[in-house]
Amino acid sequence: MTFSPRTYLDHNATSPLRPEVAETVLRALQLPGNASSVHAEGRAARAEIEKARDKVARLVGARAKNVVFTSGGTEAANLVLTPGFRRLGQAGAARLLVGAAEHPCVLNGHRFPDGDVDTIPVDDQGVLDLVWLRAQLDKFGDERVLLSIQLANNETGVLQPVAEAARLVHERGSLIHTDAVQAAGRIPVDIAALGIDAMTLSAHKLGGPKGIGALILASDQFEIGDKLVRGGGQEKGFRAGTENVAAIAGFGAAAEGALADLEDEAERLRGLRDEAEAQVRRIAPDALVVASAAERLPNTFAFAIPGLKAETALIAFDLAGVALSSGSACSSGKVKRSHVLDAMGVEPTLAEGVLRVSLGWSTTKEDVIRFAEACERVVGTLYKRKASAA
Incomplete structure (x- = not known):
């Protein structure tokens, strides 16, 4: 037939799935070692993870040490959107601000009390209202907030003024996260140029495996006081559990392929x-x-x-x-x-x-x-x- x-x-x-990703995943699946083991087999698995971490970091202009692998973009957003996300030595945010057109993993996946969340309107083109945002930040005064806005909308493709929003937030000593799941690998993305504190990605939007994503921090001067997945010390303590070596390796291959052209x-x-x-x-x-x-x-x-x-x-x-x-x-x-x-x-x-x-x-x-x-x-x-x- x-x-x-x-x-x-x-x-x-x-x-x-990109062909080169499928080859990478298959090869990594055959590695016998646990990446936390010190023997040669464990070190080989660890090497695959660290190579992928470097490739994912380069996709968005970050440093490899600030890449935390998760089970996907949803978990990454759930992990970071919490009052426990903070700069070292500072208190976390008292309020969360989110765009009205955000992905459900942000709108429904955050860990703030409902009464501490404000929704930023968008115009008829789906673009965030920066005037409203500025007024709301002025209203809060010295109160520390966390802003979460997507870089590109998943339904319409609309790009948001993330860099401008980041400047407004940082002027008041607050933090900003952006969901870059749809943007990374499709347009140039640079975490430093955007001026954001945290970014979330998902491999399967790039032609990588499903079920693997990342939280990327702007520096190593951030912490999350209330982790989602606790237990071992994997991913520098941000996310416990034996790493999915094959999926992570595939993520790296997808990031490398997307960035190349x-x-x-x-x-x-x-x-x-x-x-x-x-x-x-x-x-x-x-x-x-x-x-x-x-x-x-x-x-x-x-x-x-x-x-x-x-x-x-x-x-x-x-x-x-x-x-x-x-x-x-x-x-x-x-x-x-x-x-x-x-x-x-x-x-x-x-x-x-x-x-x-x-x-x-x-x-x-x-x-x-x-x-x-x-x-x-x-x-x-x-x-x-x-x-x-x-």
Whole structure:
């Protein structure tokens, strides 16, 4: 039996494993030693972890000693978003500020009491309101806060003014974390240039293994008083448990691959993204491209065609051989109302139809052509049904 080729355009949910990553993981899986053991087998496993730590650090301009491996971006965010995250010798934050369009791992995964959390609004393009943030920080005065904002939104690709927000926060002696899960490996990311204190990453957005991520600190002058996973002294005490050597090695290989051709790949994906977006506008001139006036990731766009429900459209595209998403894939796999679009003020009936196209290292020109062909069929079928029902 032969199968027609499928077009995978859901890299923001997970990017297919890079071939070099698969080879690295397989090799690391065959290492017999525990990385905490002092014998030769243990030292070989430890060497794999430290090589990967250096590669992940280089992806974001950090120092390897400040990279803490976790089970993914969600755990990394849960670990750092706590009143116990602080500079050495200082008290932790009394309040948490989060953007309204943040990923659920931030909105629901932090460890602050609900009454100590404030939500920063975004404009109709999904960009954080810095005027509101400044006013709120002024209101708090000398009270220390922790700010968490994403570098790039997972549903729309919108980039946030992280460096500007970091300056506002640091002027008041407070701390800032950024969720860089979607941005790292797609645009240049430098932890020092951004001026942030902590960053979280996830390997499977880069073509690495699922189930491995990292918390990256700006320096070794930070501590977390209330660890999530306690026991042994692994990861310099930040996260206990025997390290997943194979997944960590794969993370390093993915980071190295993403960094090697970062600028050229961004331009290639931007060209493909713009072509796919143009095809949607040609097929459905009344389509809404979400946040089209904002600066976005080069690989992402979200669109809605009036009258087309996301749940129906996803099935239709899937049957046509094209994998898309309606937003975050981190919940239950169900299509549900987007808090991101609500925060942006997108009209509810349109928001119900928003689809996300996200490209990646394996995307080709042929994929864009197949997407356009599928889109034409889906829209044509929709309007035929509407006409027959009229």
